[in-house]
Amino acid sequence: MTELLTAAQMRAIEKAAIDAGEVTGLELMERAGQGVVDAIFEEWPALRRVGETHRAVVLCGPGNNGGDGFVVARLLKEAGWEVEVFLYGDPKKLPPDAKVNYERWGQTGVTIPLSEIRRSYYQGAGLVIDAFFGTGLARPLPLECSIPIRDAYINQDQPNGPRIVALDVPSGLCADSGFFLHDDDDGRNWIGCHLTVTFHQAKLGHYLERGLTLCARIIKADIGLPPIDRRWVRGKGFVPPLPVALLSSDEKQLAGLGNRLGKAKHKHHKYSHGHALILSGGVGKGGAARLAARGALRIGAGAVTLGAPPAALIENAAQLNAIMLTAFKDADSLTETLQDKRINALCLGPGLGLGAREKELIVAALDQRSPGLDPGPQTQAARRGPGSSPGLRPIVLDADVLTHLAQDDTLFGKLHAKCILTPHAGEFARLFPDFAEKLNAPATKGPAYSKVDATRDAAKRAGCVVLFKGPDTVIADPSGRCSINASVYERSAPWLATAGSGDVLAGFITGLLARGFQPMQAAETGAWLHTECALGFGPGLIAEDIPEELPKVFQKLGV
Ligand SMILES: NC(=O)C1=CN([C@@H]2O[C@H](COP(=O)(O)OP(=O)(O)OC[C@H]3O[C@@H](n4cnc5c(N)ncnc54)[C@H](OP(=O)(O)O)[C@@H]3O)[C@@H](O)[C@H]2O)[C@@H](O)CC1
Numbered sequence: 001m002t003e004l005l006t007a008a009q010m011r012a013i014e015k016a017a018i019d020a021g022e023v024t025g026l027e028l029m030e031r032a033g034q035g036v037v038d039a040i041f042e043e044w045p046a047l048r049r050v051g052e053t054h055r056a057v058v059l060c061g062p063g064n065n066g067g068d069g070f071v072v073a074r075l076l077k078e079a080g081w082e083v084e085v086f087l088y089g090d091p092k093k094l095p096p097d098a099k100v101n102y103e104r105w106g107q108t109g110v111t112i113p114l115s116e117i118r119r120s121y122y123q124g125a126g127l128v129i130d131a132f133f134g135t136g137l138a139r140p141l142p143l144e145c146s147i148p149i150r151d152a153y154i155n156q157d158q159p160n161g162p163r164i165v166a167l168d169v170p171s172g173l174c175a176d177s178g179f180f181l182h183d184d185d186d187g188r189n190w191i192g193c194h195l196t197v198t199f200h201q202a203k204l205g206h207y208l209e210r211g212l213t214l215c216a217r218i219i220k221a222d223i224g225l226p227p228i229d230r231r232w233v234r235g236k237g238f239v240p241p242l243p244v245a246l247l248s249s250d251e252k253q254l255a256g257l258g259n260r261l262g263k264a265k266h267k268h269h270k271y272s273h274g275h276a277l278i279l280s281g282g283v284g285k286g287g288a289a290r291l292a293a294r295g296a297l298r299i300g301a302g303a304v305t306l307g308a309p310p311a312a313l314i315e316n317a318a319q320l321n322a323i324m325l326t327a328f329k330d331a332d333s334l335t336e337t338l339q340d341k342r343i344n345a346l347c348l349g350p351g352l353g354l355g356a357r358e359k360e361l362i363v364a365a366l367d368q369r370s371p372g373l374d375p376g377p378q379t380q381a382a383r384r385g386p387g388s389s390p391g392l393r394p395i396v397l398d399a400d401v402l403t404h405l406a407q408d409d410t411l412f413g414k415l416h417a418k419c420i421l422t423p424h425a426g427e428f429a430r431l432f433p434d435f436a437e438k439l440n441a442p443a444t445k446g447p448a449y450s451k452v453d454a455t456r457d458a459a460k461r462a463g464c465v466v467l468f469k470g471p472d473t474v475i476a477d478p479s480g481r482c483s484i485n486a487s488v489y490e491r492s493a494p495w496l497a498t499a500g501s502g503d504v505l506a507g508f509i510t511g512l513l514a515r516g517f518q519p520m521q522a523a524e525t526g527a528w529l530h531t532e533c534a535l536g537f538g539p540g541l542i543a544e545d546i547p548e549e550l551p552k553v554f555q556k557l558g559v
């Protein structure tokens with residue numbers, strides 16, 4: 001699984017390697033510059049052609065990101081390029097490694113103060129290197145720096161216009177939060193690049209908020225640093241919090257998932273695959289719950305029952321076959337149904353309704369205790385995990401239930417470790433207004449409060465898993481474990497933003513809970529599969545298609 005780092009964590013890894021004598025800062029900078037040049041030639045092989053004139057404009061800043069820029073300038077020049085280098089800041093104040101590379105560059109080329117740059121410099125340039133700021137940006141991007149990048153961006157539309165390559169992060173982007181650090185709204189922050197080459201590991205900001213659009217494409221350059229040392233995480237110098245996992249499609253992750261999903265395959269009785277109960281709204285409001293139920297069934301819950309108010313039974317019966325149907329007049333009838341210990345996962349919210357009856361149903365679901373409850377196929381794991389509260393059923397709480405929770409502190413207080421909240425941005429703001437306010441405040445200082453921070457804080461307050469939806473879905477549990485399922489870059493699936501898609505996701509997670517997945521694992525796996533289904537189906541997808549795509553995804557995983 002890929003781990004995403006904060007700027008501080010990256011610095012800690014670098015420092016540990018340097019302190020241990022494994023590498024010097026200068027060597028790291030050289031490898032970073034080399035990694036960038038390699039990535040450029042791999043991305044655009046035509047730029048490597050000999051016998052042609054290639055020209056690059058390198059924009060360097062006052063820190064080590066600028067130092068990387070000087071290395072790139074030198075290596076391109078050695079490869080036969082014409083290179084013009086501009087520096088923002090005073091060369092005398094460059095940090096030591098950057099200064100060495102400034103001087104090395106000085107042996108073959110000149111460095112021009114950034115104030116002298118003109119648009120005409122971009123004419124005929126094949127490349128613009130953005131080395132103004134990397135992980136050290138702590139304040140809004142200076143206007144003097146954003147204008148040249150924007151000008152380069154404008155010039156890209158010319159025939160043979162320049163490709164813009166950002167070193168580590170597009171300058172201005174906060175590496176921890178993915179926000180663009182700015183101090184006003186004059187639009188100058190609208191810049192970007194064609195390729196981002198980052199070092200060692202991707203940073204959180206590449207997969208959050210504006211990072212999703214500004215980075216364009218991410219290539220990781222190996223600069224020979226060791227992977228994260230788990231001992232540091234336990235307090236020996238590593239910067240908490242824990243690194244955030246990126247749910248990706250790398251081979252290790254696929255193998256692990258295939259394994260986990262295939263586990264229950266050899267059990268033959270349907271109830272040994274769990275029984276999910278999904279509550280539906282009233283007449284004409286059952287579609288969302290039916291989508292969730294279909295998702296739960298397809299993902300492998302052995303049995304799925306939809307619970308509807310008596311008046312909505314006929315409507316639901318007309319639409320359901322493999323999904324069972326039962327009527328709930330009120331909370332008492334739900335409590336009675338929950339005496340069935342085979343029901344081992346619940347989903348409340350999609351289309352449920354905002355009335356008093358629904359509130360009572362939520363109370364009944366959250367209050368239920370069943371000492372002999374079947375914990376599902378992965379019994380041992382379920383007992384050990386953080387969400388293991390004996391006698392409590394795991395519950396996915398979505399949509400209307402999130403509104404109820406936001407309106408009623410007593411209800412919120414009933415949340416327990418086996419709950420999973422699945423808010424989108426609006427629902428998150430209603431549930432956790434203080435965290436949302438911090439998140440939505442203009443980002444003027446780095447590291448800015450991020451969606452990861454907000455989701456971790458929310459999980460801690462709620463005492464359960466929170467899955468904060470978006471193209472950058474962040475999932476966290478109260479212990480600080482956190483992952484991102486980002487539908488971007490090679491996993492970009494904008495067509496997933498379609499009505500009912502969230503209901504299917506709630507159903508996926510419920511089905512996995514029924515199969516015995518722990519809450520965090522169920523949320524992560526459900527979100528990952530949700531995106532994979534969208535990728536498999538492609539544009540034109542509607543919510544009904546998502547569960548129907550699962551068999552193909554399972555086949556790919558070897559389940
Ligand atoms: N870590 C690693 O393993 C490796 C890291 N490497 C590279 O180093 C980069 C990190 O370098 P970095 O820490 O020097 O930070 P960087 O982004 O260059 O900027 C800091 C400078 O900018 C200044 N400054 C900040 N904001 C400002 C503003 N708004 N307006 C004006 N000034 C501002 C700030 O000044 P200060 O705030 O200290 O006054 C400081 O002078 C990293 O992204 C990667 O490219 C590689 O070489 C290989 C290995």
Ligand SMILES: [K+]
Nearest residue numbers: 133167169171
């Ligand atoms: K940069």
